[in-house]
Every structure is written in structure tokens, then in C-alpha cells.
Amino acid sequence: MKIVLVGQPNCGKSTIFNHVAGYKAITSNFPGKTVKFSSSKMTFQGMTSEIVDLPGTYSLTSFDLAELEARKYLLREEADVVVNVIDASLLGRGLELTLQLLELNLPTVICLNMIDEAEAKGIIIDTEKLSHLLGVPVVTAIAHKGWGLNKLFETTFKMAQKPVKSDFQHFSKDVENAIKGLTGYIEKNAYAKELNVTHRFLATKLLENDQHFIDEIKETDASFIEVVQDYQQQLEKCRERSSDEVISSERHHLSMQLYESVVKLSKPKKEFRDYLDSVLMHPVFGYISLIGILYLFFNFVFYVGAILEEPLLDFFYQFLPYAEQVLGADTLLYHIVNGVVQGLAGGIAIVLPFLFPFLLGLAFLEDTGYLPRVAYLMDSFLHRIGLHGKAIIPLILGYGCTVPAVMATRILESERDRFITSVLTTMIPCAARITIVFGLVAFYLGPKAAIFVFVFNIVVVAIAGLILSKIMPEITPGMILEIPAYHMPSIKILLSKVWLRMKEFIVIAWPLLIIGSVVLSLLKHWHLEELINKLISPVTLLLGLPVAVGVTLIFGVLRKELSMVMLVQALGVTDISTVMNSTQIMTFTVFVLFYVPCVATIAVLIKEIGSKRTIFTIIFTFLIAIVLATITRIVY
């Protein structure tokens, strides 16, 4: 059996999903973070089922890629029960999707999530009446506290055993007539069956001028499209507006009517958070707060990391002289042991101390709901580089990991915006590269130099954006973004999220770090690394770096942390400042920040923007890295 969670963006689907599946889907407080569906097995009171978390979708008329994915899934897969999650504080709007879901005529349960938020806003909902009017069960819940979810799944499983379908729909007479007329045509043909939808749903979508369905039918039967256009024109003539507007305002009207009949409004409670935006979104204080928040974040990561890095490094390196004594300096075994210790030290002592506080801070910012505010503040700035405010969300996520950041570009409407933003996210230092900045620049050259690197990076990204939008001049469609209410993140969810992201690092990066270190040790043992270094020497010589650095740049393409962690090993010292001066450290960092995305990023880029554009991205970033690192060598 299959339960599918459907709802508008940011209504809490993933939170419900995680509650029964374990923390598997990243949740945050901004619309559109789930871009592909995830599914999991769940058991409830001895019964098992598959549960699917779909990307948020405002309506079943889809435009962005994540919404399209949700709709395709819903139409393609046989869901036994659809759980329509609604943010209760936005009931009026949520019902518009509900009405469309009911047109699909699938067994449906409605979950009014965040019922506490609704009450705080003064919205009191008569759930029984709503259930009666829609003809489907309605359950209230507060998903992030786990409240009401037992009841929800109880109702869901009951629904699966004894499905109740409802087709509540009553539009105005003229619209109903058009739908009925068109349904008559559809019934005579096999379209609805081929497309796996109900007759009524297809008729409504065709009247709404839904591009996907129109194209689908146009191929086989152009004459039918003429019939559709006839009906569209009838509506347009009668209402003096386009047929899609007629349908959408009918639906809007119907949901508002429903809303008004089940909701009692009382005075909203004034809360502290209602005043937050007058500072955080203020035309002057908003930007000051943004800088302040980022500065605090930076210091938090730096000081937590710095406290832990040194003692941990000392702990690991104390083994090396001992191993050398026992095994002998140039034996194969010593090289392998050395590699393992270096790899472990790199992963635990250099990367982890910075990674953990960084991910914690990022999770906090995501869950409070601050990121959409940043999008608001940055909109006019991003317009100058040819994008719009929403593009800031993938860019900020890029500081965590480039792979999900590239996928997050799906929240952007135009293909060009997605492409430009994808290229720019690869240039934002991900957590791995941030640990390089902290571990090398902040550690050896001081925190001010590290701040300089981050600011410099932003300037370069902005200029790169400017160049790309000059190459692809096209007007960005403009920002339409919901600004959700602030939430106090729950510590448990924050830690689960940090753990989910760290796990990826531990499971994939650590083995690679250790294997990489051992491979480097072996290369050294057989003197093969000199050959590789020679091959890369044009780059290292140009940048004035020690030739031994060359091999680490190759490893860095696998995982960005590798280039720093293996630097220690490649140079054969524990204190890098003894063999590299501050100019060299800076040049190396600048180069590593920008050059060639890592393997995982390249894979996701090919999927999202195509292989040609991925090759462009690789060349583009490499050129930027070479030019900037050369300049750094001369200037710094």
C-alpha cells in the first residue's frame, strides 16, 4: 500500500514524513526545499506501508520543475491514500489545491498542520464542518511536535481499508456547462485513460490551457484541440477574461466560500516575532543585521573550530614518530600507516571541528525562516547581475554543499536563471572548501584574512554573474516568493539535520580521505608522485606554489577537502607555514576555491544543466581560478 503526502510548499509534508521514516528528508523553513520525492517504508500499529513525500506544489497546474515532478508522480503512480497536508494558518489558499486534488477522485485525507499557528493568528477552524462539506476526513496536527500524527495515520490506514472518494465541485453554471460539454467529448475518446486522470480533471485542465495536456493531445488529435478552443472562447466571451483566469477565479471563489463558512476569526495574538521583520527587513537595519548575523556566524565557526583543531592534530601526529621508529622510515608499511593516520587526522582534526559548527549554524538559519528574508533584501542586488531574489537560496545552500544547491536551482522559473545560478553555486565555497579557508587561511594567517577571502569570493561571484548575464541577456521573470512566519527551531530537528549532512561526509568522505592518503603514500614510496607533479607543474609554477602541491589538486577534484588534508602529507610537514609562505597559502586557497567542481557536483550538473554546459562550467571556473590565483600571487 502507498500513502502519498501532497501539499503546498512549506506546509510540513517533510516534517510528517521524517516523523514516521526517521530523519531522511531535509526540512527547513522556506518554500521549495524538497525538489524530488523521497519514499520510505513505515509501520504503524503493526501495519506497514510505503510513504512518499512529494515536493510542494501550489496547484496542479505546474510550472517549476519541482512542482512538475509532484504532479507527474501523482498522475503516474497509484496512490492508495493521498494525504493532503495544509498549513492551517493559510487554509484559504491551501483549499485551492485541495479542490484540484479532489478532482482526481482519489481516496483523500486532509491534515490541517500547524493548527497552533492558525490559532495564534486568530483562525479557529470548524474541522467537522469542513470534513462534512468536502466529504473527506479532516485531522488536525502540529507536525514538528509530533502532535496529532497518530490520529492522522489511524485515519489514513482506515481510509486505505475502506476508501471513500469525494468529488466535491460546484463551479458557476456556465463553467460547469463548459466542463460537462468537454467531458462528453473526452468520454468518447481514450485520452483520460491514456493520461491516467479523471474526465473532469482533464476537462478542467484543458479549459485552463494547461500546456502539458494540450501538447500531449495535440500530437495525436489536432481537431480535438479546436473543440477545446471553442469552449475556451465561449467562456472568454461570456466573462471577458482569459479562460485560465475564469477557472482559477472560480476555484479561488469556491475556496474562499468554504473558508468563510468553516472559519471563525478572532483577534490575533501579538507576538515578539511580529516585530522582528520591522528590523530584519528594514531598508537600512535589515542590511546591517544581515552583515551582523553573518559576522556572528563566522566567529562561531572559527572559534569552535580553532579550539578543537590543534589538540586533535597533536593527538594524531604523536603516533607518527613512534611508527617511524618501529617500522623504519622508508618501508612500505610505514607509508601505509602514515597514510591512514594522515587521512584520519585530516577527517577528524581538520575538517570536523569546522564542519560541525558550520552545519549547525546553517541549519539554524534555515529553520528559523531567515533565508527568504535574505532573498527579499538581496533582490535588487541580484537584479543587477541579471537574476532575482530567489536565486540567493541556492547560493546560500552552496555554502553547505554544492550538490543540493545545484538541485535547489529548480525553484527558479527560467532555464537561463537556473543555468547561471548553477554555475555561480559551484564557485561558492562549500563546507569542504570552507574548512580549507578556516584550516589554512584563518589558522595560519588569522581570521581577518579569512573574512577577506569570503568577501573577495562574493565579489568574484557577482562579477561572474554579471559576465554570464551579459553572455545570455534575457530578462529574469521576477521574484514571487512567500515569506513564511518565523519558527523557533527544535533542537532535536536541528541535530538530526546536522547529523544527516555529517553522515554523508563521514560515510563518503572519510573512506576517500583515508584511501587518498594511502594512495599518496604509495605514490611517494614508488616515487610516482613526482611524475604527476611534473605534469601539473605548468600550473604550480605559474602560481608560484611548491611543485609537490600538484598532486593534491588532482585529489581535490574527488573531494575538495582532500586538497588541503593531503597538502600536509604531500609537503611532508605537519606545520604548513614552515614550507609555504603566506602568499603561497593565499594563492593556493584562492585557486582551490574556484577551480573545477568536484566529481559529485559534475555529476549533478550534467543531470541539471546538460553535459555541454557542464563542460563550459568546468572551463569557466578553471580559467577564473588561474587568473585570480595568478593575481593573488602578484598582489598579495
Next chain:
Amino acid sequence: MIISLTDVKSGSSVKVVRIRGGLSVRQRLSCLGIHPGDTILLQKCGFMRGPVLVNIHGNQVALGRGIAAKILVEVEA
């Protein structure tokens, strides 16, 4: 008086009359609950050609300058 949303002073309540622009803009706005006939409260007007912040049915939505210019509204007395 019918004006574009970008010309509305912050703090005023306006009624949407018409949405200029194509199918995609109309649909994206209707998804967020903005249709002709709805009442919008303008919370913050744009700063330095920045986006406007509106409250629609109790929900905050940020609209880029270009989008806001396409929304024609009537100022309520």
C-alpha cells in the same frame, strides 16, 4: 483611481483590479492567492528599486519590482 502596485504607499490597503502579463505570471500569482478582486495590504514598498512586501489573506509575499508593476490596483478609501 487605478495605479500599479509599485506606486502604492506602504501601509495602504488596495484591491486588485487586473493583472497584466502572460499566463505564467497570472498563474504564479493566483497560486499565492492573488487574483483580481482580492484585497492586498502593502506592508513595505520597495527600497532602491527593491521588491515590495504584501500581505494577502494573512500571508506575506515578496514581489519583485517587475512583477509588482504588472499588478493594477484600486486604492480603497
